[in-house]
Amino acid sequence: MSDGWTYLNAGERAQVPERVSSAVSRAFRTAPLQAHTEMSSGSHSRAQVPGGAVGAQITASARLAVADLVGGRPDGVVLGPNRAVLLHTLSTAMSRQLRMGREVVLSRVDDPANIAPWLMACDLYGAHVRWAEADLSTGTLPEWQYGDLVTPDTALVAVAAANAHVGTVTDVAAVAREVHRRSRGWVVVDATAYAPYRVIDIDAWEADVVAVDLAPLGGPEIGALVFRDPTLPAQLKLMDAARGRHATVDVEAEAERRLRALEVGGHAPGLLGGVPAAVDHLANLDDAASGTRCRRLEESLPKAESYMHVLAQHLVHGLQSLRGVHVVGLDGEFDEPFSYDSVERIPRVSFMVAGLDAATVGRRLVANNVIAQVVPLEDSALLDQMGVAEQGGAVCVAMSPHNTAYDVDHLVRVVAGLV
Structure with a gap:
């Protein structure tokens, strides 16, 4: 960016x-326009119906x-x-x-x-x-x-x-x-x-x-x-889909x-x-991907996720090195935290900072030009059950293909300044 x-x-x-x-x-410009209708030719060609937008x-x-x-x-x-x-x-x-x-x-x-x-x-x-x-x-x-x-x-x-x-x-x-x-x-x-x-x-x-x-x-x-x-x-009951009583189904x-x-x-x-x-x-994230859109998705997404997975691992390692930072779902009640790869995950990470609610952490991140999601307490039944509400919420980091290791390091440096 x-x-x-x-x-x-x-x-x-x-x-x-x-x-x-x-x-x-x-x-937005073209939607109201009339679609161009090509003239059909030959006895087996299908004539297009005019009048479509x-x-x-x-x-x-x-x-x-x-x-x-x-x-x-x-x-x-x-x-x-x-x-x-x-x-x-x-x-x-x-x-x-x-x-x-x-x-x-x-x-x-x-x-x-x-x-x-x-x-x-x-x-x-x-x-x-x-x-x-x-x-x-x-x-x-x-x-x-x-x-x-x-x-x-x-x-x-x-x-x-x-x-x-x-x-x-x-x-x-x-x-x-x-x-x-x-x-x-x-x-x-x-x-x-x-x-x-x-x-x-x-x-x-x-x-x-x-x-x-x-x-x-x-x-x-x-x-x-x-x-x-x-x-x-066809099993649903919808008023707009009502048909005549004696209509053929x-x-x-x-x-x-x-x-x-x-x-x-x-x-x-x-x-x-x-x-x-x-x-x-999404399908074109891998320049080498070819074929149909479905085929390109099958080739591009695993490579993109592999890249973002490494970034998420890097983020977790950085946050876990900071005293007073709790990574939700990874830092349990045991002496040693769970590995990021201990269970199957997409590259999303939520964390809390001891003594600070999520809104305060979010404001400090914004003050340092970092945008992460402050999760409202009502937006996640899981986080609520995991005790996040008692700590004032959590901050969620969601990786995108445009993110880099520098982005992750920048966030970790800002969080380090809070503990």
Whole structure:
């Protein structure tokens, strides 16, 4: 970055690549325009239907980009302002599934965006809530507990692929296998923290729905839900998708209507124009990557994460060398702290400084041109259970590909001046 600031807050507000801002600007200009229609020729050519706007093409491109990001299908993509709004709409539409006598399993490692909508829906429709608990020494979510939590009455299991603040990764595939073995419930995975660092494969995860926000990727303020089976929404109850009493049921058409009904309020094509650019940015992090966008993501993301993983290790070593600094999920009650690689993590690190609340630490960092995320006490059930609230909160560092070892050293030097 050339503005003199050190940005280590990608989880809260990622920097926007130039190609994304340019794409958004271009989309805002062109979305209202009429799409150019090529004349068809030959007896086997398909005549294009005139009258479409460029905005419709932009929306279709955004769906395709999100599908490539998670390994899904474009016809299973629902777009909206953010994942919290989309998950709220989805939970409201699941009145049949979340009725009294059914159960929902939530986890403590999730953000409020994947907890609050389900709690509200269960309170409204009568389903019973059960909780998957984290290992408070590391912040991991043990998958074995789902064998006890999931029953034939389980309607839905919501889980995060990775914790946004501690960085611990959940074995989503193991959780989903247990859920599908014991019930007919849906598995809804929040992949927002995971997506900037690792390849998502919705089929390998066996997730029924994947939720993701594009802003942490450097994209616009857009969220998406991706259904692994695009016909799954046919089970939802949506007022906007009502059909005639005696209408013939076409499962695929019904699912399509209900998918679109989840997109309450329509789209902002100008913002959607930045979605393909954001996914392309991730796919092109490795200049040597080639092939389709999915193939380039598979090549680029592991290399980028390996680089950021080294930076996170360097940060942890630096912070652990300072007396009075506690790295959440790594510095337990034992004489020796845990290794950063003791559990699987994405490059996110949260820490506390003895005698100072997180807001004070954040202000001191800003005074030295370092931007990190001060985690509000209500934003993480996991941090609350790990005792962070008692210490006045935590500061979270989220790595991005543009970060360097100098950025990490700068933050450690500033923190060293506080202890």
